[in-house]
Amino acid sequence: MQIVVTGVAGFIGANLAEYLLEKGYKVLGLDNFNDYYPRKIKEFNISTFVNHPNFKLIEADITNIESLDTLFKENEIDALVHLAAWAGVTPSIKNPHIYAETNYVGTDNLATMCVKYGIKNFIFASTSSVYGNNNQVPFVESMDTSYVAAPYPASKKAGEVLLYTYSLNHDLNVSIFRFFNPLGKYQRPDTALTKLVKSALYGYEFPLFQNTKNNTARDYTYVMEMCKAIENVINKPHKYEIFNLGNSKPETLATLIELVEQVTEKKIKTVEDPRPGQMETTFASIEKARNILDYQPTLTLRDIIEVYYIWFLKQPEWYQREKINK
Ligand SMILES: NC(=O)c1ccc[n+]([C@@H]2O[C@H](COP(=O)([O-])OP(=O)(O)OC[C@H]3O[C@@H](n4cnc5c(N)ncnc54)[C@H](O)[C@@H]3O)[C@@H](O)[C@H]2O)c1
Numbered sequence: 001m002q003i004v005v006t007g008v009a010g011f012i013g014a015n016l017a018e019y020l021l022e023k024g025y026k027v028l029g030l031d032n033f034n035d036y037y038p039r040k041i042k043e044f045n046i047s048t049f050v051n052h053p054n055f056k057l058i059e060a061d062i063t064n065i066e067s068l069d070t071l072f073k074e075n076e077i078d079a080l081v082h083l084a085a086w087a088g089v090t091p092s093i094k095n096p097h098i099y100a101e102t103n104y105v106g107t108d109n110l111a112t113m114c115v116k117y118g119i120k121n122f123i124f125a126s127t128s129s130v131y132g133n134n135n136q137v138p139f140v141e142s143m144d145t146s147y148v149a150a151p152y153p154a155s156k157k158a159g160e161v162l163l164y165t166y167s168l169n170h171d172l173n174v175s176i177f178r179f180f181n182p183l184g185k186y187q188r189p190d191t192a193l194t195k196l197v198k199s200a201l202y203g204y205e206f207p208l209f210q211n212t213k214n215n216t217a218r219d220y221t222y223v224m225e226m227c228k229a230i231e232n233v234i235n236k237p238h239k240y241e242i243f244n245l246g247n248s249k250p251e252t253l254a255t256l257i258e259l260v261e262q263v264t265e266k267k268i269k270t271v272e273d274p275r276p277g278q279m280e281t282t283f284a285s286i287e288k289a290r291n292i293l294d295y296q297p298t299l300t301l302r303d304i305i306e307v308y309y310i311w312f313l314k315q316p317e318w319y320q321r322e323k324i325n326k
Pocket of ligand 1: 006007008009010011012013030031032033034035036042060061062063082083084085086087102106125126127128178179180181182188191
Protein backbone atom coordinates (compact mmCIF):
# COMPACT_ATOMS: atom_id res chain seq x y z
CA MET A 1 0.00 0.00 0.00
CA GLN A 2 1.22 3.49 -0.78
CA ILE A 3 0.32 6.21 1.72
CA VAL A 4 0.73 9.96 1.33
CA VAL A 5 1.85 11.58 4.59
CA THR A 6 1.63 15.37 4.48
CA GLY A 7 3.81 17.24 6.98
CA VAL A 8 6.22 14.28 6.89
CA ALA A 9 9.21 16.29 8.12
CA GLY A 10 7.38 17.43 11.25
CA PHE A 11 7.20 15.72 14.62
CA ILE A 12 4.23 13.41 14.09
CA GLY A 13 4.85 12.99 10.34
CA ALA A 14 8.40 11.70 10.85
CA ASN A 15 7.26 9.26 13.54
CA LEU A 16 4.44 8.03 11.34
CA ALA A 17 6.57 7.64 8.20
CA GLU A 18 9.19 5.69 10.12
CA TYR A 19 6.48 3.47 11.65
CA LEU A 20 4.75 2.80 8.31
CA LEU A 21 8.03 2.05 6.50
CA GLU A 22 8.96 -0.44 9.22
CA LYS A 23 5.60 -2.13 8.67
CA GLY A 24 6.24 -2.48 4.93
CA TYR A 25 4.10 0.37 3.55
CA LYS A 26 5.32 2.71 0.83
CA VAL A 27 5.29 6.34 1.89
CA LEU A 28 5.08 9.44 -0.26
CA GLY A 29 6.09 12.18 2.13
CA LEU A 30 5.06 15.73 1.38
CA ASP A 31 6.36 18.83 3.16
CA ASN A 32 7.21 22.42 2.34
CA PHE A 33 9.66 22.77 5.27
CA ASN A 34 7.99 25.94 6.51
CA ASP A 35 9.83 28.25 8.87
CA TYR A 36 7.72 27.67 12.00
CA TYR A 37 10.91 26.05 13.27
CA PRO A 38 14.26 25.54 11.51
CA ARG A 39 14.51 23.50 8.35
CA LYS A 40 17.61 21.73 9.63
CA ILE A 41 15.52 20.16 12.42
CA LYS A 42 13.01 18.91 9.86
CA GLU A 43 15.77 17.51 7.64
CA PHE A 44 17.15 15.82 10.73
CA ASN A 45 13.69 14.34 11.50
CA ILE A 46 13.54 12.54 8.15
CA SER A 47 17.23 11.61 8.00
CA THR A 48 16.74 8.04 9.25
CA PHE A 49 14.42 7.13 6.37
CA VAL A 50 14.89 9.68 3.57
CA ASN A 51 16.90 7.14 1.55
CA HIS A 52 14.64 4.18 2.32
CA PRO A 53 13.69 2.43 -0.96
CA ASN A 54 9.97 2.68 -0.12
CA PHE A 55 10.09 6.38 0.70
CA LYS A 56 9.81 9.32 -1.67
CA LEU A 57 10.07 12.93 -0.49
CA ILE A 58 8.05 15.56 -2.32
CA GLU A 59 8.82 19.15 -1.42
CA ALA A 60 5.54 20.90 -2.15
CA ASP A 61 3.10 23.32 -0.58
CA ILE A 62 -0.45 22.10 0.05
CA THR A 63 -1.77 25.59 -0.68
CA ASN A 64 -0.51 25.21 -4.27
CA ILE A 65 -3.10 23.01 -5.96
CA GLU A 66 -1.15 22.72 -9.25
CA SER A 67 1.82 21.03 -7.59
CA LEU A 68 -0.55 18.68 -5.78
CA ASP A 69 -2.20 17.77 -9.07
CA THR A 70 1.12 16.51 -10.48
CA LEU A 71 1.78 14.44 -7.38
CA PHE A 72 -1.66 12.82 -7.43
CA LYS A 73 -1.59 12.23 -11.20
CA GLU A 74 1.80 10.54 -11.17
CA ASN A 75 1.41 8.20 -8.19
CA GLU A 76 -0.78 5.30 -7.11
CA ILE A 77 -2.17 6.34 -3.73
CA ASP A 78 -4.19 4.16 -1.35
CA ALA A 79 -4.72 6.59 1.53
CA LEU A 80 -3.77 10.09 2.60
CA VAL A 81 -2.77 11.07 6.13
CA HIS A 82 -2.97 14.82 6.34
CA LEU A 83 -0.73 16.17 9.10
CA ALA A 84 0.72 19.28 7.40
CA ALA A 85 -0.38 22.40 9.22
CA TRP A 86 0.67 25.49 10.99
CA ALA A 87 0.49 24.30 14.59
CA GLY A 88 0.81 26.36 17.76
CA VAL A 89 -2.07 28.01 19.58
CA THR A 90 -0.69 31.35 20.80
CA PRO A 91 1.17 32.29 17.54
CA SER A 92 -2.10 31.85 15.63
CA ILE A 93 -3.62 34.83 17.46
CA LYS A 94 -1.00 37.13 15.91
CA ASN A 95 -1.03 35.56 12.48
CA PRO A 96 -4.45 34.00 11.80
CA HIS A 97 -4.25 34.29 8.00
CA ILE A 98 -1.50 31.72 7.53
CA TYR A 99 -3.47 29.27 9.70
CA ALA A 100 -6.62 29.74 7.66
CA GLU A 101 -4.75 29.39 4.39
CA THR A 102 -2.68 26.32 5.25
CA ASN A 103 -5.02 24.50 7.58
CA TYR A 104 -8.30 25.19 5.77
CA VAL A 105 -7.47 25.94 2.11
CA GLY A 106 -4.67 23.35 2.12
CA THR A 107 -7.09 20.73 3.46
CA ASP A 108 -9.62 21.65 0.81
CA ASN A 109 -6.98 21.29 -1.93
CA LEU A 110 -6.06 17.81 -0.75
CA ALA A 111 -9.70 16.71 -0.51
CA THR A 112 -10.31 18.07 -4.02
CA MET A 113 -7.37 16.01 -5.29
CA CYS A 114 -8.64 12.87 -3.55
CA VAL A 115 -12.02 13.27 -5.23
CA LYS A 116 -10.45 14.01 -8.62
CA TYR A 117 -8.10 11.00 -8.53
CA GLY A 118 -10.42 8.52 -6.78
CA ILE A 119 -8.51 8.24 -3.49
CA LYS A 120 -11.08 7.12 -0.98
CA ASN A 121 -9.41 7.29 2.42
CA PHE A 122 -8.65 10.70 3.98
CA ILE A 123 -7.20 10.81 7.50
CA PHE A 124 -7.03 14.22 9.14
CA ALA A 125 -5.08 15.50 12.15
CA SER A 126 -7.24 17.69 14.34
CA THR A 127 -6.56 18.79 17.88
CA SER A 128 -7.82 18.60 21.46
CA SER A 129 -7.92 22.39 21.42
CA VAL A 130 -11.19 22.28 19.45
CA TYR A 131 -12.82 21.58 22.83
CA GLY A 132 -11.92 25.08 24.07
CA ASN A 133 -12.33 25.89 27.73
CA ASN A 134 -15.02 23.34 28.30
CA ASN A 135 -16.02 22.72 31.91
CA GLN A 136 -17.28 19.27 31.16
CA VAL A 137 -14.58 16.60 31.33
CA PRO A 138 -13.56 14.21 29.96
CA PHE A 139 -14.00 15.56 26.43
CA VAL A 140 -16.25 13.33 24.34
CA GLU A 141 -16.26 13.48 20.53
CA SER A 142 -19.97 14.36 20.43
CA MET A 143 -19.56 17.53 22.53
CA ASP A 144 -20.14 21.00 21.08
CA THR A 145 -16.82 22.32 19.80
CA SER A 146 -17.97 25.67 18.45
CA TYR A 147 -16.27 27.80 21.10
CA VAL A 148 -12.55 27.55 20.57
CA ALA A 149 -10.06 30.04 22.02
CA ALA A 150 -7.71 30.79 19.06
CA PRO A 151 -7.50 30.77 15.24
CA TYR A 152 -5.46 27.53 15.22
CA PRO A 153 -8.22 25.34 16.67
CA ALA A 154 -10.74 27.34 14.64
CA SER A 155 -8.89 26.34 11.46
CA LYS A 156 -8.86 22.69 12.55
CA LYS A 157 -12.54 22.73 13.45
CA ALA A 158 -13.23 24.28 10.05
CA GLY A 159 -11.23 21.45 8.45
CA GLU A 160 -13.30 18.84 10.30
CA VAL A 161 -16.55 20.41 9.11
CA LEU A 162 -15.31 20.86 5.54
CA LEU A 163 -14.30 17.21 5.36
CA TYR A 164 -17.75 16.20 6.57
CA THR A 165 -19.19 17.85 3.47
CA TYR A 166 -16.72 15.93 1.28
CA SER A 167 -17.69 12.63 2.87
CA LEU A 168 -21.36 13.50 2.41
CA ASN A 169 -21.20 14.60 -1.21
CA HIS A 170 -18.42 12.39 -2.59
CA ASP A 171 -17.12 8.86 -2.40
CA LEU A 172 -14.60 9.86 0.27
CA ASN A 173 -14.09 8.22 3.66
CA VAL A 174 -12.86 10.54 6.39
CA SER A 175 -11.32 9.69 9.77
CA ILE A 176 -10.52 12.61 12.03
CA PHE A 177 -8.13 12.33 14.95
CA ARG A 178 -8.15 14.89 17.74
CA PHE A 179 -4.63 14.53 19.09
CA PHE A 180 -4.11 15.26 22.78
CA ASN A 181 -0.61 16.59 23.55
CA PRO A 182 1.53 14.03 21.71
CA LEU A 183 4.97 13.26 23.14
CA GLY A 184 7.86 11.31 21.61
CA LYS A 185 11.02 11.51 19.56
CA TYR A 186 11.25 14.40 17.04
CA GLN A 187 9.07 16.34 19.51
CA ARG A 188 8.49 19.86 18.22
CA PRO A 189 11.01 22.31 19.67
CA ASP A 190 8.30 24.76 20.78
CA THR A 191 6.54 22.26 23.05
CA ALA A 192 6.88 21.93 26.83
CA LEU A 193 8.71 18.59 27.01
CA THR A 194 11.48 19.62 24.60
CA LYS A 195 11.96 22.93 26.37
CA LEU A 196 11.99 21.29 29.80
CA VAL A 197 14.62 18.74 28.85
CA LYS A 198 16.80 21.46 27.31
CA SER A 199 16.28 23.65 30.38
CA ALA A 200 17.33 20.79 32.63
CA LEU A 201 20.44 20.00 30.61
CA TYR A 202 21.57 23.48 29.56
CA GLY A 203 20.15 25.79 32.22
CA TYR A 204 17.74 27.65 29.88
CA GLU A 205 14.83 29.27 31.71
CA PHE A 206 11.59 27.40 31.12
CA PRO A 207 8.66 29.73 30.27
CA LEU A 208 5.71 28.87 32.51
CA PHE A 209 2.84 29.35 30.08
CA GLN A 210 0.29 27.62 32.29
CA ASN A 211 -0.56 28.35 35.87
CA THR A 212 1.13 25.65 37.93
CA LYS A 213 -0.66 26.58 41.12
CA ASN A 214 -4.13 25.42 40.10
CA ASN A 215 -5.41 22.35 38.35
CA THR A 216 -4.67 23.23 34.73
CA ALA A 217 -3.53 20.04 33.08
CA ARG A 218 -2.70 18.29 29.82
CA ASP A 219 -3.54 14.79 28.68
CA TYR A 220 -0.07 13.80 27.43
CA THR A 221 -0.07 10.93 24.94
CA TYR A 222 2.68 8.78 23.47
CA VAL A 223 3.00 9.46 19.74
CA MET A 224 3.52 5.80 18.80
CA GLU A 225 0.04 4.97 20.11
CA MET A 226 -1.27 7.55 17.65
CA CYS A 227 0.66 5.93 14.79
CA LYS A 228 -0.99 2.57 15.57
CA ALA A 229 -4.45 4.16 15.51
CA ILE A 230 -3.67 5.82 12.18
CA GLU A 231 -2.58 2.47 10.75
CA ASN A 232 -5.88 0.98 11.90
CA VAL A 233 -7.95 3.44 9.84
CA ILE A 234 -5.58 3.16 6.86
CA ASN A 235 -6.78 -0.43 6.68
CA LYS A 236 -10.35 0.11 7.89
CA PRO A 237 -11.67 3.42 6.55
CA HIS A 238 -14.74 5.09 8.07
CA LYS A 239 -17.36 7.06 6.19
CA TYR A 240 -16.95 9.91 8.67
CA GLU A 241 -15.77 9.45 12.25
CA ILE A 242 -14.00 11.60 14.82
CA PHE A 243 -11.74 9.96 17.42
CA ASN A 244 -9.99 11.43 20.44
CA LEU A 245 -6.45 10.12 20.81
CA GLY A 246 -5.40 10.92 24.35
CA ASN A 247 -4.31 9.13 27.48
CA SER A 248 -7.39 9.97 29.58
CA LYS A 249 -5.06 10.89 32.48
CA PRO A 250 -4.44 14.64 32.58
CA GLU A 251 -1.36 15.78 34.47
CA THR A 252 -0.52 19.29 35.68
CA LEU A 253 2.42 21.26 34.33
CA ALA A 254 3.86 21.12 37.85
CA THR A 255 3.85 17.30 37.60
CA LEU A 256 5.44 17.38 34.14
CA ILE A 257 8.23 19.62 35.46
CA GLU A 258 8.74 17.44 38.51
CA LEU A 259 8.93 14.26 36.40
CA VAL A 260 11.45 15.80 33.98
CA GLU A 261 13.53 16.86 36.98
CA GLN A 262 13.39 13.32 38.37
CA VAL A 263 14.26 11.65 35.06
CA THR A 264 17.10 14.05 34.20
CA GLU A 265 18.21 14.40 37.85
CA LYS A 266 18.51 18.17 37.30
CA LYS A 267 16.68 21.25 38.61
CA ILE A 268 14.77 23.44 36.15
CA LYS A 269 14.69 27.25 36.32
CA THR A 270 11.30 28.70 35.40
CA VAL A 271 10.06 32.14 34.44
CA GLU A 272 6.40 33.30 34.30
CA ASP A 273 5.22 33.62 30.69
CA PRO A 274 1.40 33.43 30.48
CA ARG A 275 0.14 32.88 26.94
CA PRO A 276 -3.22 33.86 25.49
CA GLY A 277 -5.43 31.27 23.83
CA GLN A 278 -4.22 28.34 25.96
CA MET A 279 -6.80 25.95 27.38
CA GLU A 280 -6.97 25.20 31.08
CA THR A 281 -7.28 21.46 30.77
CA THR A 282 -7.24 18.78 28.11
CA PHE A 283 -8.77 15.47 29.10
CA ALA A 284 -9.83 12.89 26.52
CA SER A 285 -12.49 10.28 26.74
CA ILE A 286 -10.91 7.48 24.73
CA GLU A 287 -13.79 5.02 24.90
CA LYS A 288 -14.64 5.41 21.22
CA ALA A 289 -11.06 4.83 20.04
CA ARG A 290 -10.76 1.92 22.48
CA ASN A 291 -13.92 0.27 21.19
CA ILE A 292 -13.52 0.87 17.46
CA LEU A 293 -9.74 1.07 16.92
CA ASP A 294 -8.52 -1.18 19.73
CA TYR A 295 -6.61 1.85 21.01
CA GLN A 296 -4.93 0.91 24.32
CA PRO A 297 -2.36 3.43 25.56
CA THR A 298 -0.30 1.83 28.32
CA LEU A 299 2.70 4.04 29.15
CA THR A 300 2.62 6.44 32.10
CA LEU A 301 3.81 10.02 31.65
CA ARG A 302 7.01 9.13 33.46
CA ASP A 303 7.61 6.19 31.07
CA ILE A 304 7.12 8.46 28.06
CA ILE A 305 9.53 11.06 29.47
CA GLU A 306 12.13 8.35 30.07
CA VAL A 307 11.80 7.01 26.52
CA TYR A 308 12.12 10.55 25.15
CA TYR A 309 15.10 11.44 27.36
CA ILE A 310 17.05 8.29 26.45
CA TRP A 311 16.47 9.08 22.78
CA PHE A 312 17.30 12.80 23.22
CA LEU A 313 20.68 12.08 24.84
CA LYS A 314 21.75 10.13 21.74
CA GLN A 315 21.11 13.06 19.37
CA PRO A 316 23.84 15.44 18.11
CA GLU A 317 24.83 18.36 20.30
CA TRP A 318 23.50 21.04 17.93
CA TYR A 319 20.09 19.34 18.01
CA GLN A 320 20.06 19.13 21.79
CA ARG A 321 21.05 22.76 22.26
CA GLU A 322 18.81 24.38 19.58
CA LYS A 323 16.75 27.03 21.36
CA ILE A 324 13.46 28.19 19.88
CA ASN A 325 11.84 31.35 21.22
CA LYS A 326 8.17 30.48 20.75
N1 LIG B 1 2.12 18.23 18.29
C1 LIG B 1 1.00 18.56 18.88
O1 LIG B 1 0.99 18.94 20.07
C2 LIG B 1 -0.32 18.45 18.14
C3 LIG B 1 -1.51 18.40 18.89
C4 LIG B 1 -2.71 18.32 18.22
C5 LIG B 1 -2.74 18.27 16.85
N2 LIG B 1 -1.58 18.31 16.13
C6 LIG B 1 -1.66 18.29 14.66
O2 LIG B 1 -0.84 17.24 14.19
C7 LIG B 1 -0.26 17.62 12.94
C8 LIG B 1 1.23 17.47 13.00
O3 LIG B 1 1.74 18.31 14.03
P1 LIG B 1 3.26 18.35 14.42
O4 LIG B 1 3.34 18.58 15.88
O5 LIG B 1 3.96 17.19 13.81
O6 LIG B 1 3.69 19.71 13.71
P2 LIG B 1 5.01 20.08 12.91
O7 LIG B 1 5.01 21.56 12.76
O8 LIG B 1 6.19 19.44 13.54
O9 LIG B 1 4.76 19.40 11.50
C9 LIG B 1 3.94 19.95 10.51
C10 LIG B 1 4.67 19.85 9.19
O10 LIG B 1 3.80 20.37 8.17
C11 LIG B 1 4.60 21.10 7.26
N3 LIG B 1 3.76 22.08 6.57
C12 LIG B 1 3.20 23.19 7.11
N4 LIG B 1 2.56 23.89 6.17
C13 LIG B 1 2.69 23.21 5.01
C14 LIG B 1 2.26 23.43 3.67
N5 LIG B 1 1.58 24.53 3.35
N6 LIG B 1 2.56 22.52 2.73
C15 LIG B 1 3.29 21.41 3.04
N7 LIG B 1 3.74 21.15 4.29
C16 LIG B 1 3.45 22.04 5.27
C17 LIG B 1 5.67 21.76 8.11
O11 LIG B 1 6.81 22.13 7.36
C18 LIG B 1 5.94 20.69 9.16
O12 LIG B 1 7.06 19.89 8.80
C19 LIG B 1 -0.72 19.04 12.67
O13 LIG B 1 -1.83 19.00 11.81
C20 LIG B 1 -1.12 19.55 14.03
O14 LIG B 1 -2.08 20.55 13.93
C21 LIG B 1 -0.37 18.39 16.75
